Amino acid sequence: MTAVGPPRRRLADREGTLAWLFLMPSVVYILALVAVPFVLAVGFALSDVTAGDPSYDFVGFRNFDRVFDDPVFWRSLGNTFIFTGISMVLIVVLGKILANILIADFKGKWLVRFLVLLPWTTPVTLGAIAWLWMLDSIFSPIDWLLRQLGLLGAPGALFGAGSNMYWLGEPELAMGSVIAVHVWRLTPLSAVIVMAGLVAIPRDLDEAARVDGAGWWRRMFEVTIPMTLPVIAVAALFGAIFTFTDMAVVDVLTNGGPNNATQVLTSWAFFRGIDGGDVGQGAAVALFLFPLLLAAAIAILRAVRKMEVR
Amino acid sequence: MAVVEVRNLVKQFDGVRAVDGVDLATEEGEYLVLLGPSGCGKTTLLRSIAGLEQPTAGDVLIDGHVVTGLPPRARKVAMVFQSYALYPHKTVLGNIVFPLRAAGMTRADRELKAKWAADLLGIGHLLARKPRQLSGGERQRVALARALVREPHVFLLDEPLSNLDAKLRASARDELKRFQQEVSTTTIYVTHDQVEAMGLGDRIAVLSHGKVRQIGKPVDVYDDPADTFVATFIGSPPMNLVPRDEQLVGFRPEHLLPVDALPATVDREKVPLAVDRIEYLSGDRHVYGTVTGIGEATRVVARLPATVDSPISAGETYDFAVARHRLRFFVAATGERA
Numbered sequence: 090m091t092a093v094g095p096p097r098r099r100l101a102d103r104e105g106t107l108a109w110l111f112l113m114p115s116v117v118y119i120l121a122l123v124a125v126p127f128v129l130a131v132g133f134a135l136s137d138v139t140a141g142d143p144s145y146d147f148v149g150f151r152n153f154d155r156v157f158d159d160p161v162f163w164r165s166l167g168n169t170f171i172f173t174g175i176s177m178v179l180i181v182v183l184g185k186i187l188a189n190i191l192i193a194d195f196k197g198k199w200l201v202r203f204l205v206l207l208p209w210t211t212p213v214t215l216g217a218i219a220w221l222w223m224l225d226s227i228f229s230p231i232d233w234l235l236r237q238l239g240l241l242g243a244p245g246a247l248f249g250a251g252s253n254m255y256w257l258g259e260p261e262l263a264m265g266s267v268i269a270v271h272v273w274r275l276t277p278l279s280a281v282i283v284m285a286g287l288v289a290i291p292r293d294l295d296e297a298a299r300v301d302g303a304g305w306w307r308r309m310f311e312v313t314i315p316m317t318l319p320v321i322a323v324a325a326l327f328g329a330i331f332t333f334t335d336m337a338v339v340d341v342l343t344n345g346g347p348n349n350a351t352q353v354l355t356s357w358a359f360f361r362g363i364d365g366g367d368v369g370q371g372a373a374v375a376l377f378l379f380p381l382l383l384a385a386a387i388a389i390l391r392a393v394r395k396m397e398v399r
Numbered sequence: 400m401a402v403v404e405v406r407n408l409v410k411q412f413d414g415v416r417a418v419d420g421v422d423l424a425t426e427e428g429e430y431l432v433l434l435g436p437s438g439c440g441k442t443t444l445l446r447s448i449a450g451l452e453q454p455t456a457g458d459v460l461i462d463g464h465v466v467t468g469l470p471p472r473a474r475k476v477a478m479v480f481q482s483y484a485l486y487p488h489k490t491v492l493g494n495i496v497f498p499l500r501a502a503g504m505t506r507a508d509r510e511l512k513a514k515w516a517a518d519l520l521g522i523g524h525l526l527a528r529k530p531r532q533l534s535g536g537e538r539q540r541v542a543l544a545r546a547l548v549r550e551p552h553v554f555l556l557d558e559p560l561s562n563l564d565a566k567l568r569a570s571a572r573d574e575l576k577r578f579q580q581e582v583s584t585t586t587i588y589v590t591h592d593q594v595e596a597m598g599l600g601d602r603i604a605v606l607s608h609g610k611v612r613q614i615g616k617p618v619d620v621y622d623d624p625a626d627t628f629v630a631t632f633i634g635s636p637p638m639n640l641v642p643r644d645e646q647l648v649g650f651r652p653e654h655l656l657p658v659d660a661l662p663a664t665v666d667r668e669k670v671p672l673a674v675d676r677i678e679y680l681s682g683d684r685h686v687y688g689t690v691t692g693i694g695e696a697t698r699v700v701a702r703l704p705a706t707v708d709s710p711i712s713a714g715e716t717y718d719f720a721v722a723r724h725r726l727r728f729f730v731a732a733t734g735e736r737a
Contacts, residue, residue: 301545
């Protein structure tokens with residue numbers, strides 16, 4: 090028997106309390122794994138902490154002065170922008186094209202979708218290791234293919250008479266390789282994001298445009314792309330952030346080489362701060378990611394809001 | 400102006416025949432309404448004419464030319480969608496000139512043309528707005544203007560009034576009709592609303608299960624339905640059908656009247672009506688009851704206009720009558736006219 094008492098407010102009715110309860114895990118998460126490390130990074134950047142001498146001494150902006158005097162830092166900063174910029178453009182363009190393939194209706198589309206998404210589901214490091222072999226200085230299958238096609242290894246061939254390209258040994262080729270791997274792994278993500286935007290376009294609009302006499306290109310550039318601009322911006326944002334903050338690809342493929350030609354902010358911060366043991370300098374380099382990421386995020390989110398069409 | 404003709408058109412979706420052997424031809428400048436319940440194939444038929452669906456069999460002809468395999472843009476048709484399908488990122492002007500840009504018209508000509516169409520539809524002051532800033536009625540007019548500027552041979556309208564509220568719908572219907580008379584372009588209009596169909600159409604084609612059941616002037620479709628489907632689909636309340644031997648005797652509710660309300664000079668079929676319920680609807684009385692004498696005892700409705708004021712109450716039996724020339728006979732087994 091249950092006693093019937095006067096109606097009472099239960100915990101489930103107290104929305105204010107519940108709100109805090111449900112928010113708690115994410116608040117703890119953000120504080121512990123985002124806010125605290127960020128404050129630590131700022132603190133370290135203004136200190137002389139090293140792996141050998143962890144005692145904290147405030148040194149002001151000395152770490153930054155030294156970083157600014159270091160040509161490798163400037164090279165890394167430039168590379169970060171070059172890699173991010175080129176990758177972002179390629180990721181968005183290829184993602185858009187791939188998305189069109191993904192929404193198309195044809196036999197075996199499930200297999201194609203699965204294959205397309207594979208690079209994104211593979212852990213970055215595993216993918217990069219696979220590419221390390223693909224781009225090997227001696228055993229590269231790409232070189233082999235080029236040789237078979239007569240584009241490499243013969244006198245007067247398009248890519249020269251040498252037997253190998255040395256993808257990761259030549260500065261320009263190494264940069265191109267890093268970009269290619271970024272594009273390879275991030276294009277599927279962008280394709281899925283753009284695809285979500287494409288399927289959300291009412292079918293009427295495309296049909297109206299067809300009846301209105303618009304051909305494929307006009308429909309693409311005047312209806313489909315404007316209508317998906319917000320999601321394309323989101324895809325660009327993701328592509329940029331993932332490229333910007335990634336160090337696994339550079340670390341596995343080139344280790345920053347040859348001669349720091351593919352060094353980026355993340356890898357340089359890691360090499361200085363962790364491998365080199367100069368925590369203060371590493372933190373100072375890493376801090377440069379923050380304002381740039383913040384600016385990029387704000388810029389793209391504002392663009393999204395501006396372009397919201399409905 | 401053009402004639403649209405459909406010959407033995409079939410459209411099959413996964414084993415279902417959405418359009419099942421339709422033959423249809425409009426006249427020049429005609430306003431033809433395709434009327435039917437949802438799922439009867441009327442929209443599929445319209446989309447096949449537009450070129451948005453490829454028919455499984457049969458042909459579509461516009462102006463005597465077979466256009467069955469041609470894409471929509473080659474057909475010189477304009478379509479107004481149920482959702483209006485305005486481009487949300489373009490202004491009203493951008494929407495209206497879109498088909499003209501696709502046709503390669505110069506900028507000055509385009510704007511002139513757009514102005515003309517917008518003024519004709521009374522939306523000249525809205526050209527700089529985006530569709531989301533417009534009311535339902537205004538959006539509908541933008542969609543019409545976009546269809547109009549191309550000077551199409553044929554207008555195809557797919558339930559363009561169904562997104563408007565009831566009050567607006569009446570005035571929009573009136574405008575649509577006047578607009579079509581002004582431009583006198585052949586128009587095919589799809590609707591499931593019999594009021595729209597009766598009010599707008601020069602002729603009505605009634606569809607059911609992918610087949611045309613009857614095609615004719617509104618008055619013919621209403622007064623002389625070809626079968627029991629048309630008889631009961633059109634009219635509110637629908638035609639009464641009373642079984643008698645192998646036949647069904649049909650009469651419209653407004654023709655079932657108290658005996659004294661019918662002039663004695665008309666040849667009357669007298670029927671006693673046992674009234675069980677009365678509804679008072681905008682001036683008319685709808686009298687529900689069981690009728691005997693004309694055939695098997697059947698529940699029917701009589702619609703008494705406000706001018707008939709004989710006292711009637713539920714639970715009583717009254718002498719009613721139908722003018723004999725108003726009776727229609729159908730074969731009970733097939734539903735066709737006897």
